[in-house]
Amino acid sequence: MSDQLQQVPTAQSVDSVPVEVQRIMRTGTIWTAAGVLAPVIGLGPLVAAGWRPADLTGGVELVFWLGTLVATAGLGLLMWAGCPVMAYTVEQAYWQKKHSIRIGICMNLLGMALVGLVVLLSPAVG
Numbered sequence: 456m457s458d459q460l461q462q463v464p465t466a467q468s469v470d471s472v473p474v475e476v477q478r479i480m481r482t483g484t485i486w487t488a489a490g491v492l493a494p495v496i497g498l499g500p501l502v503a504a505g506w507r508p509a510d511l512t513g514g515v516e517l518v519f520w521l522g523t524l525v526a527t528a529g530l531g532l533l534m535w536a537g538c539p540v541m542a543y544t545v546e547q548a549y550w551q552k553k554h555s556i557r558i559g560i561c562m563n564l565l566g567m568a569l570v571g572l573v574v575l576l577s578p579a580v581g
Contacts, residue, residue, distance in 0.1 A: 483537030526566025532559030
């Protein structure tokens with residue numbers, strides 16, 4: 456047995472930073488589209504049938520609007536992640552977009568889950 460330590464390669468990124476920024480922008484655009492379409496598809500028929508958040512009682516309406524605000528903030532971060540880089544270096548854009556897409560996805564899904572829970576717990580329309 457040798458006294459020398461084996462050289463273990465360190466974990467490295469699969470792609471370079473510029474390629475990763477392009478990937479984040481591409482997937483950020485897809486997540487933005489999903490974040491815009493999901494509430495429209497889910498709430499559109501309910502609103503057309505006469506359901507309104509103002510009909511909710513107690514603190515449930517507050518939870519609905521809180522979820523809406525969280526989802527909207529998450530959607531804003533997803534939009535930022537999907538925007539092209541113009542004013543920053545690629546390294547700065549990578550750091551910003553990496554965090555924006557991660558936090559944006561979590562906030563958008565959490566907000567939509569809160570709104571969905573409120574809608575499911577609300578009384579039936581009609």
